[in-house]
Amino acid sequence: MYRAVALWALRVGVDLDDLHRLEQLAKEARVEFAAGESVLLNGEDVTAAIREPQVSEAASKVSLAPGVRRAMREEQRRIGAAQSVVMEGRDIGTVVFPDAQVKVYLDAAPEVRAERRAAETGGAVEEIAQEIAERDHRDRTRTEAPLTQAPDAEYLDTTRLSPSEVEEAILKLVRARTSNGKGHR
Secondary structure, eight states: OHHHHHHHHHHHTOOTTOHHHHHHHHHHOOEEEOSTTOEEETTEEOTTGGGSHHHHHHHHHHTTOHHHHHHHHHHHHHHHHHSOOOOOOSSIIIIIOTTOSOOEEEEOOHHHHHHHHHHHHOOOHHHHHHHHHHHHHHHHHOSSSOOOOOTTSEEEEOTTOOHHHHHHHHHHHHHHHTTTTOOOO
8 A cells, every 4th residue: 555655656756755745645545456466546557566666665765654654544444344354564463453363473584585575576686685674674763653563463484484385374373363264354
């Protein structure tokens, strides 16, 4: 969701330090999730565009704006109130849904995270590693909703796990905390 707002801000030329205008964009943005993993921004499929390196960088900056965080939090809670959901994000378990039944804090060694992102984007591992380190620092030190593990979240180090092993580990946690996965939120 933050990536979609960042993409829109970049497209319309909004200064990423203009907190008021960023908040307006966040409030006006129609971010939807279609079948599969498609992300729509105001009706346009932006799934690929929001993964571009400049959008990733901008999303981290946009997420510093308190008004943007409030707008996104309200939208995330609206979505969660309407149906059972799985959400990922850097403040989902601590701020957006502090009472969620299942919380998982995914982590991996920094070099593995950079290698994974480079494989997705085709970028240089060293450059991506620097971008990830900067983003992590910004997100951990921001005033509103800093990146931190919720006290009741299960820590899962994915460094040596394949995607299917990560999926199985998460499903195991869900089953352990719910009625065989039949619980919600």
